[in-house]
Amino acid sequence: xxxxxxxxxxxxxxxxxxxxxxxxxxxxxxxxxxxxxxxxxxxxxxxxxxxxxxxxxxxxxxxxxxxxxxxxxxxxxxxxxxxxxxxxxxxxxxxxxxxxxxxxxxxxxxxxxxxxxxxxxxxxxxxxxxxxxxxxxxxxxxxxxxxxxxxxxxxxxxxxxxxxxxxxxxxxxxxxxxxxxxxxxxxxxxxxxxxxxxxxxxxxxxxxxxxxxxxxxxxxxxxxxxxxxxxxxxxxxxxxxxxxxxxxxxxxxxxxxxxxxxxxxxxxxxxxxxxxxxxxxxxxxxxxxxxxxxxxxxxxxxxxxxxxxxxxxxxxxxxxxxxxxxxxxxxxxxxxxxxxxxxxxxxxxxxxxxxxxxxxxxxxxxxxx
Numbered sequence: 001x002x003x004x005x006x007x008x009x010x011x012x013x014x015x016x017x018x019x020x021x022x023x024x025x026x027x028x029x030x031x032x033x034x035x036x037x038x039x040x041x042x043x044x045x046x047x048x049x050x051x052x053x054x055x056x057x058x059x060x061x062x063x064x065x066x067x068x069x070x071x072x073x074x075x076x077x078x079x080x081x082x083x084x085x086x087x088x089x090x091x092x093x094x095x096x097x098x099x100x101x102x103x104x105x106x107x108x109x110x111x112x113x114x115x116x117x118x119x120x121x122x123x124x125x126x127x128x129x130x131x132x133x134x135x136x137x138x139x140x141x142x143x144x145x146x147x148x149x150x151x152x153x154x155x156x157x158x159x160x161x162x163x164x165x166x167x168x169x170x171x172x173x174x175x176x177x178x179x180x181x182x183x184x185x186x187x188x189x190x191x192x193x194x195x196x197x198x199x200x201x202x203x204x205x206x207x208x209x210x211x212x213x214x215x216x217x218x219x220x221x222x223x224x225x226x227x228x229x230x231x232x233x234x235x236x237x238x239x240x241x242x243x244x245x246x247x248x249x250x251x252x253x254x255x256x257x258x259x260x261x262x263x264x265x266x267x268x269x270x271x272x273x274x275x276x277x278x279x280x281x282x283x284x285x286x287x288x289x290x291x292x293x294x295x296x297x298x299x300x301x302x303x304x305x306x307x308x309x310x311x312x313x314x315x316x317x318x319x320x321x322x323x324x325x326x327x328x329x330x331x332x333x334x335x336x337x338x339x340x341x342x343x344x345x346x347x348x349x350x351x352x353x354x355x356x357x358x359x360x361x362x363x364x365x366x367x368x369x
Contacts, residue, residue, distance in 0.1 A: 028169055028170065028173060030168045030169075031164055031165055031167075031168035031169035031173065034164040034167070034168045035160065035161050035164040035165070038160045038163075038164055039157045039160055039161075042153055042156060042157050042160060043153060043157065043190060045153070046149055046150055046153040047203070049146070049149050050146045050149070050150065050203070053142045053143075053145060053146050054146075054231075056142060057139045057142050057143075057231075058231075058234055058235050058238050059238070060135040060138060060139050061135075061139070061235045061322070062235060062238050062239055062240065062243060063131070063135055064131070064132050064135050064136075064338055065235075065239060065243040065320040065322065065338050065340070066240070066242060066243050066320070067124075067127065067128040067131045067132055068128065068132075068320050068338045068339070068340040069242060069243055069246065069318065069319075069320045069340045069342075070124045070127070070128065071121075071124050071125055071128045071340065072318060072320070072340035072341055072342045073124075073246075073318065073342055074116060074120040074121045074124045074125070075116075075121060075342075076318065076342035076343070076344070077112055077115070077116040077120055078112065078113055078116035078117055078120075078121060080108075080112050080344055081108035081109065081111075081112035081113040081116075083344055084104060084107075084108050084112075085104060085105065085108055087346060088100055088101055088104040089101070092104070146205075147205060150191070150203065150205075151191075154187060154190060154191040157187070157190075158187070161175060161183075188201070189201045189202055190202065190203060191203075204227060206224045206227040206228060206231075206333060207224065207333070208228070208332060208333035208334045209332065209333075209334065210223070210224050210332060210333070211330035211331065211332040212224070212225050212330065212331045212332070213329065213330060213331075214326060214327075214328070214329055214330060214331055217326070217331045222331075224333065225331055225332070225333065227333075228333040228336060229324075232322050232324070232336050235322055236321075236322060239320070243319070243320045244319055244320075245317070245318075245319050246317075246318045246319060246342075247315070247316040247317040247318055247342075248315075248316050249285075249313055249314070249315045249316070250313065250314045250315075251285035251311060251312065251313035251314070252285070252287075252311065252312050252313075253281045253285050253286070253287050253311060254281075254285040254313065258281075259281045259285075262279060262280065262281050262287065263280050263281060265279075266278055266279030266280050275291070275292070275293050275294075276291075276292050276294075277289070277290060277291045277292070278290050282309075284311065284313075284349070285311045285313050286309045286310065286311035286349050287309060287310060287311055288307060288308075288309040289307065289308055289309070290305060290306070290307040291305065291306050291307075292304065292305035292306075293305070302356070302357070303356070303357040304354075304355065304356040304357070305354075305355045305356075306352070306353075306354050306355075307352060307353045307354075307355075308350075308351065308352030308353075309349070309350065309351055309352065310348075310349065310350040310351075311348070311349045311350075312346070312347070312348050312349075313346075313347045313348075313349075314344065314345075314346055314347075315344065315345045315346075315347055316342070316343075316344045317342070317343055317344075317345075318340070318341060318342030318343065319340070319341070320338060320339070320340040321338070321339055321340070322336055322337070322338055323336070323337060323338075323339055324336055325337050
């Protein structure tokens with residue numbers, strides 16, 4: 001009887017130990033899963049925060065490009081008066097014996113020069129200076145916020161390990177030496193620590209003050225400038241139409257009512273069975289006239305046509321560009337600068353052609369001018 005009771009106690013103790021080991025194993029597995037999940041969530045929030053601020057910095061840079069475009073537009077508004085006076089001096093004035101010059105001078109001063117010099121240029125230049133400075137400061141704070149949040153996240157992730165062990169693991173559990181050895185390269189790659197970890201780091205910080213020798217940059221060793229080039233490329237792709245390409249075009253025959261009316265009225269019409277004429281406006285705004293004659297004889301035929309065209313268009317073009325303007329010996333992220341330009345061109349076009357064909361049953365002679 002005593003022997004039976006002893007065996008029973010041993011069996012019960014064995015079952016208890018097995019159950020306890022199984023329970024501890026499950027708790028350790030839950031703790032490991034909780035640690036992995038919690039660290040992943042924490043780091044994902046950090047990466048999302050960095051991505052949102054990167055997008056905000058791109059938007060701020062595009063806003064700077066818009067401000068530069070407004071300043072360029074203001075100066076062009078002023079120079080447009082010089083543009084009109086130049087054409088009055090060279091074309092309109094001589095044809096009107098100077099009568100148009102005082103009229104044009106009054107118009108350009110009232111509509112362009114005085115508003116631009118008195119309001120647009122001072123106001124938009126001041127707005128651009130204040131806005132550019134403010135946006136640059138905001139972007140610097142964004143960069144510091146990214147760096148600070150990233151650093152705190154790396155430190156907080158280490159604290160998450162102990163917290164998850166206390167909440168989920170059995171008493172006395174700790175990270176093994178192998179686990180610590182596995183975590184070191186992870187935190188090194190996440191925290192952008194310069195260690196020879198497999199695969200390198202998956203987050204990188206860039207400083208606009210760090211420079212690369214110009215010779216190394218030209219040779220392809222761009223260092224941190226490569227990150228700024230990617231950033232600048234993203235900014236260029238994010239530009240709005242006003243920043244990317246702004247302008248308009250006005251021609252004598254480009255207005256839809258005029259163009260459509262000429263194309264409809266000027267369809268080919270024949271005055272008699274052999275003489276036909278037509279008129280149309282092409283996509284460039286040039287007005288074309290064409291007259292043709294078809295003369296059939298007994299043994300051969302003659303076809304000839306004459307065509308001429310002319311047009312005058314006023315074209316306005318402008319845009320803002322983020323470009324790298326490196327110093328003489330070094331290149332840095334601070335060398336990326338915005339530039340903006342606007343221009344107006346008076347384009348005149350004219351030309352013509354003459355075509356004649358002599359047609360025989362087996363012979364064709366063609367001459368074109």
